[in-house]
Amino acid sequence: CLFDALVINKLNVLEFIQKLIRKDKLLENAGLLRKGLLFRITLLMSGGASILYIRWRIMGTGPPAFTEVDNPASFADSLFVRAINYNYYYSLNAWLLLCPWWLCFDWSMGCIPLIKSVSDWRIIALAALWFCLIGLICQALCSEDSHKRRILTLGLGFLIIPFLPASNLFFRVGFVVAERVIYLPSIGYCILFTYGFTLLSKQAKKKKILAVAVLGILLINVMRCALRSSQWRSEEQLFRSALSVCPLNAKVHYNVGKNLADKGNQSAAIKYYREAVRLNPKYVHAMNNLGNILKERNELQEAEELLSLAVQIQPDFAAAWMNLGIVQNSLRRFEEAEQSYWTAIKHRRKYPDCYYNLGRLYADLNRHIDALNAWRNATVLKPEHSLAWNNMIILLDNTGNLAQAEAVGREALELIPNDHSLMFSLANVLGKSQKYKESEALFLKAIKANPNAASYHGNLAVLYHRWGNLDLAKKHYEVSLKLDPTAPGTKENYNLLRRKLEQLQKKGGA
Secondary structure (H helix, E strand, O other): OHHHHHHHOOOOHHHHHHHHHOOOOOHHHHOOOHHHHHHHHHHHHHHHHHHHHHHHHHOOOOOOOOOOOOOHHHHOOOHHHHHHHHHHHHHHHHHHHHOOOOOOOOOOOOOOOOOOOOOOOOHHHHHHHHHHHHHHHHHHHHOOOHHHHHHHHHHHHHHHHHHHHHOOOOOOOOOOOOHHHHOOHHHHHHHHHHHHHHHHHHHOOOHHHHHHHHHHHHHHHHHHHHHHHHHOOOHHHHHHHHHHHOOOOHHHHHHHHHHHHHOOOHHHHHHHHHHHHHHOOOOHHHHHHHHHHHHHOOOHHHHHHHHHHHHHHOOOOHHHHHHHHHHHHHOOOHHHHHHHHHHHHHHOOOOHHHHHHHHHHHHHOOOHHHHHHHHHHHHHHOOOOHHHHHHHHHHHHHOOOHHHHHHHHHHHHHHOOOOHHHHHHHHHHHHHOOOHHHHHHHHHHHHHHOOOOHHHHHHHHHHHHHHOOHHHHHHHHHHHHHHOOOOHHHHHHHHHHHHHHHHHHHHHHO
């Protein structure tokens, strides 16, 4: 609309505003109806309103629920504090356009401390921003040069209008600073910068120095762009680059920790998770992840304390309730663990992993029917839940329900045909049911998918041993012991087979 009015129709904004104030009926002379401008603006506005309405419906006719850590200024009680911090955020965005050196994937969680009094030196940034803006606006409206007015109005319009939805003026937004919201305003910045360079080049005596300066700025920005692009190539580089920009941001430390934990570096991850919790004592996701790592390292007491605090701060945090249940189960506090699992399911009804862990608890308590029901619920909610299927097969196998175990195994393999652990479990059941040929085929298929699993070779050897294929049994016992020399059952079976083969050789020699 702005481009259409100012560039295509050469609308004189000051003259149009004056006529509007005077309620002049000849607005057509101001260019509003010229060349169908009013029709095109109406069409664009209608289209925009339709898109906004559709988006509003998709959002559930309500804004998202943001928390204080997302945008602290918007939760401040004082109107003065809110206003002054919003304006400081605007100045930061303007500075990022001028000097895009401080770039961070997330500016929330204490990254920018609130300005709470006029004695804060950062007030200078607000004054500088509004001094520049008011100067440009005055020139855009009052300059005698119509060309200058049009270019400045266009530049300011492209700079300010696309930023308005992110300004907190109309509704609360879920961020403090977000670099993505200044992509479109950068068009206005480029227009103003280019026009400023044009004016300077007309007045400057040494134009070569000015040209070199602009080329230098361009080169520096290209280099900065290349550096930032390289940081976006991996999560680790992106998250670590934020540590120098926002060292007070708990989410930055959380993300670095999570990235390290995903790579298996738990010791380093613990350090960053602890720092995230220190910076934000109510950061429940950091508590949950730290509790998980401590649980895996068997530091159960501290893990329980952290997870208990997390669910106390956020009672509907289903994942933390489940992890608390796992810790309580490990501490053999079974009743508390069961209660924690059910609380997790209450807050997240479709939670297959929680049903799986609940099934493990029931299995430990020898409540076999409850365990099978819990695992069945897990597979109904998530048909590809391999662990739940496997546990059902193993429990049915161990309790002598071979026919039921076989049926469950076949059902599981239909849903997850390439899962070697399911092939292995079903092969064991079929072997016990003396369906040797089918069992052998599944064992071989599982070994092909995972050739380094010692138990796969060991159990196939047991199958051959029972079946009477002693040479093949010997071969797979040896492969199994090579992969895992400490497997006691395999070693015992192998020694029995060797004695049997020696006896057969003696009889053959006699």
